[in-house]
Amino acid sequence: xxxxxxxxxxxxxxxxxxxxxxxxxxxxxxxxxxxxxxxxxxxxxxxxxxxxxxxxxxxxxxxxxxxxxxxxxxxxxxxxxxxxxxxxxxxxxxxxxxxxxxxxxxxxxxxxxxxxxxxxxxxxxxxxxxxxxxxxxxxxxxxxxxxxxxxxxxxxxxxxxxxxxxxxxxxx
Numbered sequence: 001x002x003x004x005x006x007x008x009x010x011x012x013x014x015x016x017x018x019x020x021x022x023x024x025x026x027x028x029x030x031x032x033x034x035x036x037x038x039x040x041x042x043x044x045x046x047x048x049x050x051x052x053x054x055x056x057x058x059x060x061x062x063x064x065x066x067x068x069x070x071x072x073x074x075x076x077x078x079x080x081x082x083x084x085x086x087x088x089x090x091x092x093x094x095x096x097x098x099x100x101x102x103x104x105x106x107x108x109x110x111x112x113x114x115x116x117x118x119x120x121x122x123x124x125x126x127x128x129x130x131x132x133x134x135x136x137x138x139x140x141x142x143x144x145x146x147x148x149x150x151x152x153x154x155x156x157x158x159x160x161x162x163x164x165x166x167x168x169x170x171x172x
Contacts, residue, residue: 022058022169025051029094030162033154038147045089045096046153048142049165056136057172064165065126066108066143067154082146083108085127089142098144105129105141130170141165 027049035044046066053060066083085106089098108125133139143165145151154162 020171022054022171023051024166024168025049026164026166028162028164029154031154032152033163034150034152035145035147037150040146042147043084043098043144044147045091045094045098046083046143046145047163047165048089048092048094048096048140049167050092050138050140051167051169052138053133053136053169055169055171056134059170059172060131060133060139060141061128061168061170062105062131062141062165063126063128063168064143064163066163067125083125083127084144084146085129086142086144087131087133088140089144092140092142098142101142101144105131108143141167 027047029047033046047064051060062085064085084101084104085108086098086101087103087105089096089101091098106127106129108127127143131141143163145153
């Protein structure tokens with residue numbers, strides 16, 4: 001089976017082959033990022049990436065990862081942060097504070113144990129989703145973070161591995 005890049009094929013592909021990759025967009029955020037404690041209803045965009053599909057029947061394969069530490073103290077819920085893969089948030093700037101988005105495509109979570117303790121929720125959290133936006137208008141994909149406590153990203157054990165979003169437009 002061949003892999004087709006930057007070309008568009010009919011929905012059935014060519015004889016014996018499927019569709020191809022039309023375009024790839026990626027973005028990465030490196031360096032330490034921290035957000036101060038807020039509430040369960042306040043979000044920040046850790047990273048936003050956009051793509052403008054060339055065809056309305058294309059699918060967008062969204063892949064990425066976030067590295068982070070959720071710091072906890074002795075109060076319940078303080079070790080919790082949640083990351084949502086959000087489609088078309090109403091604030092499309094990195095570090096912006098969206099109050100809504102069209103749909104949640106996926107969720108990653110940095111949940112520490114309940115009760116007291118030190119730092120919890122360390123690790124790399126990956127996500128992927130195959131989305132059918134049905135448009136040729138610009139599409140924004142955001143990793144939006146809920147800030148129940150002060151949260152750190154790109155700071156795993158002193159490293160700065162980065163947060164990324166990769167968008168691949170796939171012909172049907």
